[in-house]
Amino acid sequence: MNFLWLFIKRLKLFRVTNKCDGFTLIELLVGIVIATLVITPLLGFMINIMTTERQEQAKADTEQEIKAALDYIARDLQQSVYIYDADGINKIRQQLPKNKDNDKNKFFPVLVFWKRQIISKESSKMEKDIFFYSLVAYYLIKDNDSTWSKAARIGRFQIRDGYDSTEKKNEKLQRDKGFQMFNIQASGNLKSKMNQWTKKKDEAYTQDIVALVDYIEQTTINDTTNPAPPSCTIGQQLPQFSGSGDAVATKNVRTRGFYVCVDSENTVAEIYLRGNALARLQNNNIDFNENNKTYFPQASIRVQGNGFLSAK
Template sequence: MVTILYPRKLKRLLFPKRRRSSGFTLLELLVAMIIGSLIVIALLTLVVQLTETNQKDAARSQVQQDMQAATDFIAQELREAVFVYNGDCLQGYGPPTATTLATTCPGIINHIPTAMVSANRTPVLAFWRTKKLPAAISTLCGTAPNPQELSDSKTAGDNALVKAGVPCLAGYSYSLVVYAIDKKTPGDTWAGNARLIRYELSQFTDGATTAANQNMGYVNPLQDPTYTFQQWPYTKTLLNRQTAEALQPGRPTASLANPAVLVDFLDEKKAGDPTGPGASTTVPTPNCEEFGADATDTVGQANALTPLATSNPPRGFYACVRGGGVRTAKTTGENQEVLLVMKGNVTGQNGFNEKFDNNERISPLQTRVLIRGVVDKP
């Protein structure tokens, strides 16, 4: 039997129709994977950028809060101060002579530990405040014999506390406080470029139990009516009381290897430093124009700035002090006034690279403090 193949059937036998397979080709899968990867990378990049932005904002806020807390702390101490030195008397001119005694200051930095005046440390602000006597010393005062002889004069009777210069009747002694900028050095445990440290020369050592437990180089700045804060520690006869009258004679020798740090991440830039990489603007020299005797008193304005501009110190923290030198008050009985300025720098915080530190300075904080101390009180 012969089968006749029609053209259509013959075509189907010779050229069978291919069935289309389901799914994607390898090329389609590769394209889809590439597109998906790009989307994931873009999303991850966005997430990382948002995280870094939040981290940097948090770091800036934290540093600014720390600067504010430090400023408030110093302002509170200044409200308790009895005398604040301007830049001229902080720097000083060394031991006075008969001709310079009335017109210059010997300089606070010459009578505090040398560790506070090292290459990386710049004293900024110095002032005297009152400090209560230690509890053990107060107890000694209360139980001392000859209570009628407990005046604050070393010549009063034979009382041992009086001879040691203990101000039992007052119940407090004067304490010298100095703030300094401490720049970062290799091996530092602190992360910021600079920090603000605090030094205090008080009459008694920590944990003092007897009148003999006094700090080296301490002498009461007002032990005698002829003594002044500006000329401390010298007398009118040019005697250095730190070596001649102190119970523990000599210049203070604290090592300050681990000083008391008030705040980290302080800006360490100096006047003239660029405000940013490749920037044409520079950090300006602070101006204390309103702190002179008048608008033409350029010397008084320059001396009010502490520290002085002559040594071009770091300007992360500085102050303008009214009436803090020799004969600088406009009128007798003028209260001192202090303008504090503090700037932070977040370089060293998480997310901030040190090579971009010029960009990471934050806005400065300012505060004014009226001092209870009165210059040349009548």
């Protein structure tokens, strides 16, 4: 009898305890609402922090690449002996790659120059230094190639002369297809002589335009949100944004992402670059405007060529 009484008492106690440990449906709903009100702002805050961090990292990466590209171009340009200005590019554009009408809106030769490269006798282990000439062209490219970003990029083209050492048979550099030396003995001043240059007849280029840096700003020049840059303090400006001829940038390459000011007479150039950090974060391109300009880092450098050519 006592055992039955004890069993019933324990059963009642179990039911009471079980009832006290649970939650009603209303209590669960209230808890969910409170949790939602607390967690949602926290999630939004965390997403904002992560988005800002990604944008700042993209900006830092773009700034670093812009600086590295400028340093590379500057080192290249320091070996220049002649830099083409707007008139010069207009004259020789047909001799450079991507000169057809369907390419001119996608590939623009912003910076074109001749340079003199020297191989020292110490590095080549020969009796004397060896030098050879090269023609170099830096292009602004916006061709919608899926390999690259939706922004623009800069590409580099080079053709060079060859040399053949008499001291060492293995010291030989083949002339690139299409290369032909400028004629310093032609009539006229130095500018007119260099503007008469033509590629080697009946030889197709085998060198490609090789990408140097991606994520270059490609917002089309307009009169309101993205006007053309101011006039140069030295020489002439490339690309030109109005007028006619092969020195004028059109359509996709009509942008402030990459342009130069050139003083051919003194072999001086100022290079300007503007990147697009936001293009790193999404597939579609975002144009430049004053509200997001912090994510379009820009930099410039002024370079003096090391050599010169005489018109005589």
